[in-house]
Amino acid sequence: MNSLASIKIGIIGATGAVGVETLKLLSEINHPLDNIFLFASERSVGKRIKYKNSEIEILETSDENLKKIDVGFISVSSEVSELLAPKIVSNGGIVIDDGSAFRMKKDVPLVVPEINQQDLDSHLGIISIPNCTTTPLVMVVDAINQMSTVEKVVVSTYQAVSGTGKEAVLELENQQNGNVETKIYDYQIANNVFPHVDDFLEDGFTKEEHKMINETRKILHDNNIEIIPTCVRVPVKVGHSESLCLTLKDDISINKINETFRKYQGIKLLDNKSVTPYPMPLLSEGKKDVFVGRVRKSINNAREINLWLSCDNLIKGAALNALQILE
Amino acid sequence: MNSLASIKIGIIGATGAVGVETLKLLSEINHPLDNIFLFASERSVGKRIKYKNSEIEILETSDENLKKIDVGFISVSSEVSELLAPKIVSNGGIVIDDGSAFRMKKDVPLVVPEINQQDLDSHLGIISIPNCTTTPLVMVVDAINQMSTVEKVVVSTYQAVSGTGKEAVLELENQQNGNVETKIYDYQIANNVFPHVDDFLEDGFTKEEHKMINETRKILHDNNIEIIPTCVRVPVKVGHSESLCLTLKDDISINKINETFRKYQGIKLLDNKSVTPYPMPLLSEGKKDVFVGRVRKSINNAREINLWLSCDNLIKGAALNALQILE
Numbered sequence: 023m024n025s026l027a028s029i030k031i032g033i034i035g036a037t038g039a040v041g042v043e044t045l046k047l048l049s050e051i052n053h054p055l056d057n058i059f060l061f062a063s064e065r066s067v068g069k070r071i072k073y074k075n076s077e078i079e080i081l082e083t084s085d086e087n088l089k090k091i092d093v094g095f096i097s098v099s100s101e102v103s104e105l106l107a108p109k110i111v112s113n114g115g116i117v118i119d120d121g122s123a124f125r126m127k128k129d130v131p132l133v134v135p136e137i138n139q140q141d142l143d144s145h146l147g148i149i150s151i152p153n154c155t156t157t158p159l160v161m162v163v164d165a166i167n168q169m170s171t172v173e174k175v176v177v178s179t180y181q182a183v184s185g186t187g188k189e190a191v192l193e194l195e196n197q198q199n200g201n202v203e204t205k206i207y208d209y210q211i212a213n214n215v216f217p218h219v220d221d222f223l224e225d226g227f228t229k230e231e232h233k234m235i236n237e238t239r240k241i242l243h244d245n246n247i248e249i250i251p252t253c254v255r256v257p258v259k260v261g262h263s264e265s266l267c268l269t270l271k272d273d274i275s276i277n278k279i280n281e282t283f284r285k286y287q288g289i290k291l292l293d294n295k296s297v298t299p300y301p302m303p304l305l306s307e308g309k310k311d312v313f314v315g316r317v318r319k320s321i322n323n324a325r326e327i328n329l330w331l332s333c334d335n336l337i338k339g340a341a342l343n344a345l346q347i348l349e
Numbered sequence: 350m351n352s353l354a355s356i357k358i359g360i361i362g363a364t365g366a367v368g369v370e371t372l373k374l375l376s377e378i379n380h381p382l383d384n385i386f387l388f389a390s391e392r393s394v395g396k397r398i399k400y401k402n403s404e405i406e407i408l409e410t411s412d413e414n415l416k417k418i419d420v421g422f423i424s425v426s427s428e429v430s431e432l433l434a435p436k437i438v439s440n441g442g443i444v445i446d447d448g449s450a451f452r453m454k455k456d457v458p459l460v461v462p463e464i465n466q467q468d469l470d471s472h473l474g475i476i477s478i479p480n481c482t483t484t485p486l487v488m489v490v491d492a493i494n495q496m497s498t499v500e501k502v503v504v505s506t507y508q509a510v511s512g513t514g515k516e517a518v519l520e521l522e523n524q525q526n527g528n529v530e531t532k533i534y535d536y537q538i539a540n541n542v543f544p545h546v547d548d549f550l551e552d553g554f555t556k557e558e559h560k561m562i563n564e565t566r567k568i569l570h571d572n573n574i575e576i577i578p579t580c581v582r583v584p585v586k587v588g589h590s591e592s593l594c595l596t597l598k599d600d601i602s603i604n605k606i607n608e609t610f611r612k613y614q615g616i617k618l619l620d621n622k623s624v625t626p627y628p629m630p631l632l633s634e635g636k637k638d639v640f641v642g643r644v645r646k647s648i649n650n651a652r653e654i655n656l657w658l659s660c661d662n663l664i665k666g667a668a669l670n671a672l673q674i675l676e
Contacts, residue, residue, distance in 0.1 A: 178505035178592035180542050180581065198525040198539075212525075213586050214631035215507050217643050217657040222626075226603075226645025226655075235648070250647045252592040252655060254507065257584050259540050265505035265579040265592075276553075299549075304541035316544050318553025320577045321562070328553075328579060330544040 026348060027054055032091035032115075034106060036060035036071060036080060039184050039191070040097035040120055043341035049074055059091050063098075089113045095344050096120060111147030118149050118344045122229075125150040125237060132240050135346040136288045137164045142347065149347055154339030155179050155230065155253065155262055156237040158312040158331050162266065163242065165286040166279060166327070170272035174248040177234065180256045180263040181219055182303060183211060185335050191259050198257075211257050219253040228253055261303025262335040266328065273324040276317055283314050288338065291315065301332035309334055310342055353675060354381055359418035359442075361433060363387035363398060363407060366511045366518070367424035367447055370668035376401055386418050390425075416440045422671050423447060438474030445476050445671045449556075452477040452564060459567050462673040463615045464491045469674065476674055481666030482506050482557065482580065482589055483564040485639040485658050489593065490569065492613040493606060493654070497599035501575040504561065507583045507590040508546055509630060510538060512662050518586050525584075538584050546580040555580055588630025589662040593655065600651040603644055610641050615665065618642065628659035636661055637669055 197212035301313035320326035524539035547556035628640035647653035
């Protein structure tokens with residue numbers, strides 16, 4: 023029996039891409055059926071979701087139902103999250119929120135357990151987890167920080183459509199089958215890429231790019247680190263990848279950096295000696311680790327490290343991180 | 350009648366992805382049928398290729414046949430190019446080669462006409478055109494160089510499978526239709542990306558990445574510019590994209606940079622005022638321009654410019670560049 027078995031866990035957004043992965047993880051640790059409460063939007067209420075050899079009915083997010091849970095994992099729109107999270111907290115419950123509604127609020131810890139677990143001590147009921155592009159980035163930076171301060175990161179992302187939601191995955195599949203209708207995205211995503219994730223702001227960066235900058239700084243308690251992101255959507259169903267160029271304070275050898283990655287909880291280094299010589303989204307799907315590879319120095323600058331990473335945006339990028347916080 | 354009409358042009362690799370585009374461009378300028386000679390590998394010899402309302406037969410690359418041409422556009426493997434190019438030159442012909450066989454040789458000009466046309470003066474029969482990832486990069490750098498020296502570029506690419514060849518496009522299509530067999534690439538490319546274009550070298554960079562570094566330096570006659578590339582294959586059929594972070598010697602305003610892009614021959618700037626607010630490979634397909642957008646400064650460094658570009662890797666990346674040289 024797992025240490026969480028007696029905790030009544032609610033999944034708010036249970037039919038969404040992240041909700042489904044969260045339920046899978048609860049199933050892996052054999053969380054008791056009676057202590058799982060699934061919530062979703064009105065049109066799903068009453069539907070039954072498979073859980074092990076049984077089923078769980080989807081509840082409406084009434085005040086009464088929300089009172090049943092000790093902890094609520096929320097992965098819905100910011101608007102809905104802002105409405106429901108305070109209710110759970112006022113009932114004495116804890117919220118672990120996957121959205122951007124609370125992340126940058128001063129009294130809300132923003133946590134990746136491998137990095138800043140200690141920030142959990144000060145929560146007032148709501149705990150946020152970072153955006154799915156921030157989590158793998160900040161883990162890599164934290165690992166390298168153990169040897170030398172990372173001063174700057176230029177990062178270009180290769181983001182899967184499941185980050186947008188299940189409907190976007192369906193849209194990609196339909197387009198691959200010849201139905202080029204666009205509903206979720208402004209443009210066709212099959213056989214295409216676009217440098218556009220979330221809304222554009224006045225400075226030319228997108229909200230998604232600002233999340234990477236601000237969340238990284240908050241998690242690391244480092245307001246000096248420069249993050250220069252370009253967020254790009256690619257026709258991949260699951261698994262975000264990132265191309266990183268990191269500037270370190272010192273000249274650290276690749277061997278030493280690789281050694282640190284090998285020891286870092288939650289990172290899996292792939293190199294020439296691995297069966298797969300580099301990370302790929304397709305191979306990260308369903309896995310808990312952040313896969314890191316192609317670690318190399320810039321040719322003219324010994325303080326610059328380049329690398330490539332892939333990770334399942336729904337698992338370590340969201341569901342797993344939330345569950346690790348609870349643990 | 351076009352100014353090239355009397356020139357006997359040979360396309361060596363006529364059935365390949367670039368060869369097909371070259372023939373299309375000749376058709377656009379109404380090059381006379383009698384002055385086009387198509388060559389391909391043995392198994393295609395004798396086949397007839399549509400040209401306007403007629404057809405052209407594919408010839409074998411015999412010494413006799415090669416003597417018929419004044420200029421040969423070569424887009425085949427380096428091995429075949431090394432064999433055939435000297436033959437054409439010894440007949441008094443000129444070679445414009447799309448491969449990597451001759452690019453870095455001292456007495457072979459490597460030319461993007463918008464940038465270093467003057468290098469053509471010194472050729473000894475063979476002229477090379479750059480790799481399809483170098484051409485758009487070096488055009489952007491050249492445009493900015495008019496205002497302030499570009500000292501450094503961190504670049505991550507999003508490269509279409511047609512860069513590998515027609516068989517790779519077929520492989521992607523088959524995989525999208527559920528046949529996940531891999532023959533051309535080591536891994537499935539549909540719903541996947543991999544940070545691997547061409548062979549790996551000892552320093553951890555690939556040959557493709559070294560091409561971007563070395564070719565850029567040669568074209569710009571600037572051995573100091575630092576290029577830090579990560580080359581990535583994405584499931585796109587046509588159109589290479591690149592995410593760039595450029596460090597300039599001076600602080601130049603975005604308005605001024607955009608103005609320069611607007612005036613630069615061969616670059617098309619997309620911004621908020623455009624119908625499409627940013628470049629995408631799908632929209633660059635079949636177009637001659639390098640599309641540039643999302644031009645913005647790094648938040649903490651006024652000398653750093655970030656931007657995104659897409660261009661048809663077969664046209665400006667190859668066929669068009671070759672034809673422009675001839676003109």
